[in-house]
Amino acid sequence: MDSGKQLTGTLAVAVFTATLGSLQYGYSLGVINAPQKVIEKHYARALGVGSERTAVLSKNTTEEDEEIPGEGIHRDVIMYWSLSVAIFSIGGMFSSFLVGFVGDLRGRVKGMLMVNVLAVVAGLLMGLCRMWKPHIMVISGRAVMGFYCGLTSGLVPMYIGEIAPKAYRGALGTLHQLAIVIGILISQVIGLDFVLGNDDMWPLLLGLSGAPAILQSLLLPLCPESPRYLYILLGKEQEAKESLYRLKGAYDATSDLEEMRREKQQADKEPRISILSLIRSSVYRKQLFVALMMHLSQQLSGINAIFYYSTAIFTLAGVAQPVYATIGVGVINTVFTMVSVVLVDKAGRRTLTLAGLAGMCFCAIAMTVGLRFQNDFSWMSYISMSAIFLFVSFFEIGPGPIPWFIVAELFSQGPRPAAIALAGCCNWTSNFVIGMTFQYIQDWLGCYVFILFAVLLLGFTVFTFLRVPETKGKSFEEISALFQKGRKKQAQTPKGNAELQQLRTSTDA
Numbered sequence: 191m192d193s194g195k196q197l198t199g200t201l202a203v204a205v206f207t208a209t210l211g212s213l214q215y216g217y218s219l220g221v222i223n224a225p226q227k228v229i230e231k232h233y234a235r236a237l238g239v240g241s242e243r244t245a246v247l248s249k250n251t252t253e254e255d256e257e258i259p260g261e262g263i264h265r266d267v268i269m270y271w272s273l274s275v276a277i278f279s280i281g282g283m284f285s286s287f288l289v290g291f292v293g294d295l296r297g298r299v300k301g302m303l304m305v306n307v308l309a310v311v312a313g314l315l316m317g318l319c320r321m322w323k324p325h326i327m328v329i330s331g332r333a334v335m336g337f338y339c340g341l342t343s344g345l346v347p348m349y350i351g352e353i354a355p356k357a358y359r360g361a362l363g364t365l366h367q368l369a370i371v372i373g374i375l376i377s378q379v380i381g382l383d384f385v386l387g388n389d390d391m392w393p394l395l396l397g398l399s400g401a402p403a404i405l406q407s408l409l410l411p412l413c414p415e416s417p418r419y420l421y422i423l424l425g426k427e428q429e430a431k432e433s434l435y436r437l438k439g440a441y442d443a444t445s446d447l448e449e450m451r452r453e454k455q456q457a458d459k460e461p462r463i464s465i466l467s468l469i470r471s472s473v474y475r476k477q478l479f480v481a482l483m484m485h486l487s488q489q490l491s492g493i494n495a496i497f498y499y500s501t502a503i504f505t506l507a508g509v510a511q512p513v514y515a516t517i518g519v520g521v522i523n524t525v526f527t528m529v530s531v532v533l534v535d536k537a538g539r540r541t542l543t544l545a546g547l548a549g550m551c552f553c554a555i556a557m558t559v560g561l562r563f564q565n566d567f568s569w570m571s572y573i574s575m576s577a578i579f580l581f582v583s584f585f586e587i588g589p590g591p592i593p594w595f596i597v598a599e600l601f602s603q604g605p606r607p608a609a610i611a612l613a614g615c616c617n618w619t620s621n622f623v624i625g626m627t628f629q630y631i632q633d634w635l636g637c638y639v640f641i642l643f644a645v646l647l648l649g650f651t652v653f654t655f656l657r658v659p660e661t662k663g664k665s666f667e668e669i670s671a672l673f674q675k676g677r678k679k680q681a682q683t684p685k686g687n688a689e690l691q692q693l694r695t696s697t698d699a
């Protein structure tokens with residue numbers, strides 16, 4: 191009989207199917223960048239205004255006041271364009287709160303299946319945008335797609351974290367990020383103007399973001415439900431056992447069942463914990479702080495400043511074909527996420543996060559030096575470019591993939607859905623804030639803008655060193671015990687007892 195540590199075909203199908211949702215998230219993140227000019231032109235046409243200064247002037251001189259000076263784009267076009275970009279994150283910010291509810295309603299697999307309706311609707315709205323007002327159709331489609339991605343960015347790591355054998359939990363968890371970065375890369379390549387990023391094909395380019403949902407809907411019925419959901423939440427031991435056998439092959443499931451039994455006993459004492467009670471509770475404060483800080487460090491590292499503005503940064507650094515350099519960033523991004531898949535269960539989450547954050551901090555300083563002196567020494571632009579590539583590599587080694595799956599590792603079954611929802615919301619909100627403010631911060635700090643991220647990265651490195659424990663190869667019980675030290679005493683105090691009691695009565699997750 192096998193040890194239960196082997197990777198079976200069913201497990202591979204289940205993980206592949208789940209990560210189709212992550213692929214869609216990555217595609218939607220990246221797809222909007224390359225065809226900006228083309229889409230703006232169509233918005234302008236639909237709005238009856240010019241997208242070029244000359245066009246506006248020749249049409250109606252009174253509209254000149256409505257233009258952004260020096261840019262030649264009508265104010266309304268800019269407004270609708272910015273909304274098309276930003277509404278995606280706003281959708282995600284809201285829906286990430288619902289991850290626990292959707293995951294617990296009918297289970298992880300049915301949850302992923304249900305929300306696919308959103309992705310298909312979003313894809314249709316964008317793909318058919320020329321049939322009505324394209325700006326309204328695209329904005330609606332992006333809002334629905336953002337809402338879908340907020341759910342999927344929580345459901346996928348939750349499902350994978352619960353079905354993965356302990357020995358591969360990190361590698362399989364990292365596949366969520368790998369699918370995100372592959373999605374970004376695909377969108378960069380097919381967004382090139384000679385592929386789909388042109389006047390005729392751009393609605394198809396946007397509409398395709400819903401396509402993986404169709405494939406995923408066909409495959410999800412083949413995926414076993416999470417044994418932890420079946421056993422710990424629903425108390426269905428036999429079904430959980432069958433699910434374990436499907437995922438792990440013929441093996442002795444005694445120790446897995448025993449571990450789930452103990453987790454169930456624990457979960458029965460503290461039924462589903464709501465988001466609000468999780469925030470208020472001092473019982474889970476340490477775990478929650480670590481989870482939120484890890485998501486903040488992912489976004490406040492400045493990674494999306496690089497992604498959203500890399501073409502502009504490469505232009506500044508004097509690169510002749512900045513679009514291809516940006517695709518180069520996408521390739522490096524993908525390669526180093528693959529490196530992380532291989533390393534994460536050997537080197538550990540803590541080590542890789544520390545190495546990644548410290549490396550990014552160093553690169554942010556190098557980028558600043560490069561940008562500051564590029565007019566004095568032409569070779570400085572090579573420093574900035576190398577620093578960008580290295581920055582992205584360090585990100586994907588640890589700070590990119592690890593926060594997504596470590597939240598599922600840090601919490602036991604009771605508070606897990608609420609914790610994933612909060613961490614997801616923190617990620618989406620900080621992503622949105624960076625997207626909205628980076629341009630202004632750049633205007634304010636000029637070539638010193640990455641010093642800000644260097645300082646933040648240093649802070650996150652110190653935090654990780656002091657507070658983030660290693661979770662590699664540990665059972666959920668053992669991980670939870672890491673945070674219990676010093677809490678046992680507290681639970682015995684009247685305040686600690688009262689709080690546990692209050693958590694037990696809270697069921698509105």
Ligand SMILES: OC[C@H]1O[C@](O)(CO)[C@@H](O)[C@@H]1O
Pocket residue numbers: 219367370371488493494497523590591621
């Ligand atoms: O690969 C970079 C991408 O990864 C994410 O952090 C998600 O994990 C995105 O916000 C970012 O665009």
